Amino acid sequence: MYHQPVLKNRRTLLERAEKFISEIYFTDCNLRGRLYGDACPLESISSSLSRQRIPFLEAVKQNFEPYQVGDTFGPTWWTCWFKVSLRIPDSWRGKQVHLSWESDGEAMVWRDEQPVQGLTKEGEKTSYILTECLKDDEPHSISLYVELACNSLFGAGQGSMIAAPDPDRKYSVQKAELVVFKSDVRELLTDLEMLVDMVKLLGEGEQRGYQALFTANEMVNLCEPTNPSSFPAARSLAQKFFSQRNGESQHTVHAMGHCHIDSAWLWPYEETIRKCARSWVTVIRLMEKNPHMVFTCSQAQQFDWVKSWYPGLFTQIQHFVKKGQFIPVGGTWVEMDGNLPSGESMVRQFLEGQRFFKKEFGNYCKEFWLPDTFGYSAQLPQLMQGSGITRFLTQKLSWNLVNTFPHNTFFWEGLDGSQVLTHFPPGNSYEMKGKVEDLVNTVKNNKDKGRANHSAALFGFGDGGGGPTQLMLDRLDRVQDTDGLPRVQMSSPDRLFSELEADSSLLCTWTGELFLELHNGTYTTQAQIKLGNRRCETLLHDVEVASSLALCLNKTFQYPSEPLQVLWRQLLLNQFHDVIPGTCIEMVVEDAMRYYQDIRTVGTRLLRVSCQALGSEGTMTQTGDSDSTATSVAVLNTLPWERTEVLPLTGGAPDHQQPCLALVTVPSVGVVSVRDATATKPVSLVSVKVQADGTILMENGILRAVVNKDGCLASLYLVETNREAISHGCSGNQFVLFDDVPLYWDAWDVMDYHLQTRKPVVEVVSPVQIASPGGLRGSVTFTLRISDKSTITQEIILDAMCPYVKFNTQVEWFESHKFLKVEFPVRVRSPNATYEIQFGHLQRPTHRNTSWDWARFEVWGHKWADLSEHGFGVSLLNDSKYGYSVHQNTMTLSLLRAPKSPDANADMGSHQFTYAVMPHTGTFQEASVIQWAYNLNNPLRLIDNAPGSHTVAWSAFSVSAAAVILETVKQAEDRKDGLVVRLYESHGSSVSVYLTTGFPITEAWHCDLLERVDPSRPAPITASGISISFSPFQIVSLLLYLK
């Protein structure tokens, strides 16, 4: 009787079906209105407010006051605890009963002192299931606690998501009651929703859409909402439709539950700990009901938090990891920024992450997982390969503003030629909902049609939304193999990538970095975080070098492995992809600065302790001199080349023109007493003179600079070759200010059009004057006004024997939506500029020929960038900056931004940073630009009051070729008597070198970045040293066994 011909009126039939399941229309008579049955109020509800995030056992001891649904509480970032008593009516026997809870904020249900489920309206989680089917013998009276964080999924932005948080927001519970849930209604609703979506998404061109339409229409004909006995017939129609299968060639979607949780962003780190617990416990509940469900989860740090704060939950997670349902992915400590962390930092992301996963879950991750980061360094493929990872998943390049990335599945080839199989889920999201739309998009958007027939679909609410829902799982279950839609299987990253690997012969290769054409302000925003990162990276480097040397000299020295791990983990945490980019709220900036302070305080202490050990041990071991009564000052050089530099001395300095300065020569990775270090005499001293026209001439025999009254360089002359570096008619060191108003993502984005608002900073407050007239160091200072609120004061420094001019810069910065940069128009013509990246460098165009070229109007680099033509070039060095641009012959360093959201006070205040300009002959490799940039960042360190002194300079390590840099020296993770040294080829050349060391090494083995020895690759120890061969940009780690 239902099976009747209908007019082919697509619109009315479609809307009829939509109204039948609508949450808004006709709920008095439609199916959706029958989803819930009887309701019943709670017996009692009381609440207790807490300013802090306190543990459960402390919370329940607080004073609870009666609470009325609808009452408000707050403010933002507080926590409201609710004590709930409820009694399920006996008459609900056989029914599924939910606690229905709708509130602002993010909630966690606690039962029997354990967290049992998250409740978040924005994550479609408003029900806690009390019983699937009420039985007489189960408890009907239940007591629960609900912990409610006074912040929403995305913090508390005032007016828009990314606006600075409103600190005074009020929150409320809008609904708290018991309800009967009708799962048969839910099943039918889900059938109809999937059919309706197929009608809409397959469109009028596909006959399958009409089959879905008529099926849905007949189901509505059959179904009487008030009569559940009419449901099975309707359901069987749907089942018949969904079970009509695909042909063999159909695309396969690998569905994986996911919950992308930012480790801090629009909320502080501390809240993330609770977000993880709320989300993951909810996932565990779903897994218990759905044994086929798979959930992928990244970031070792978040697991470590949950392990510390929710040990019971962590044990459950370990159980589901073993079952293969809860799948740790990524292999890194956090999902870090892909551009700014140093090479060694990235190694440590993998080292700390992979070791954690192995220890806690028994396996290393096979996939690198970074869906949400703002670009990906060309060195990442090698770092992945070195960390036991051959596969990579992200999707962020779908955010490109200008060019569409041409692939979804491809081999990504890094700087050194390492390749990893890479997949971008074509749905362009890591927060899908298992809907028809997600599946259709996955097939439609796939740019490798015909090459790759498998794709990932990550589904689930992120950021505390609790990940997947039962509804999402039900949707996907229906269409596992339904004609008209791709095949869907609940899958794992391993299954997906195994399928892709098995059929990879047609895949294309992308070589070089994955540059995100968006969020290019993140190289500059929150300058103090960038500075903290760079300083702490160099400090930890130095602590490890000094401690390793102390360990080699004296095996009883306690290498500070545990405190170092704590410091590294703090540094790695701050490299999270919304912290180091500066795209977080002010509270997170404060957290981050506190961590940097901790690292500096503890790191400096560790360095002092190891240096003291070096001082005392070094004397005896190296020289046999027992002049231990003398207290003197020594100099430590942690870099692997001899350095001759002007050094300010704090202790007693030998005779010199300037008592606080000395020219010192310190051996490669070595120590020398100041007395010996200062034996070098400068070839030429620095002179600084005012010229007749008021400009100032600075000379050191290598460079001759003319500084204008406004601090600009009128000339920068390389004496040796008679070359002027500054472009004709232009000035170097020119500060420029831009309007910096992006389209939406304030802290993130600087748009191309900002370049059209360039204004030189010209107002002189105090003209250039001589601060130091010469000798070992000459300098001049001046002050410029940026606006009525902001000023720049700079000291331009020229040292004896130094090939660069250094600019110590102090900015008082109180601007709004402005961008400060400094320009050096140079006398060099080249189509490409070179930028340092992790363990290497790469080139980017200086022209704007194609859209791929001009989309890179603002790029990132590390310690230096260089523009060279044959035989001559200019390098720009810095101690804490990451944003650059080189257009035609103008080299620009990005200094400060002033975005107002999500941190309304971002970058306001005092800033101190240093950059330097270095003209050179030959290539930057020949001119040792790489080494000089290291020198600028890793100052020589004085060892004060070392008990005893080194009468002989000694060097712990040196490398026979300048192309190879010894980056890291540390104690091996698993061998107290072993050192790990990490070297890389920095010039882009194939080279064989010897690593020489003064320490007694018994064996040397090649190992990977996880410090796993390759038993087939001993490193030969010869009379000249340890022999190692490199290909361009290759990273080599060796494990050295000490005698």
Ligand SMILES: [Zn+2]
């Ligand atoms: Zn994110």
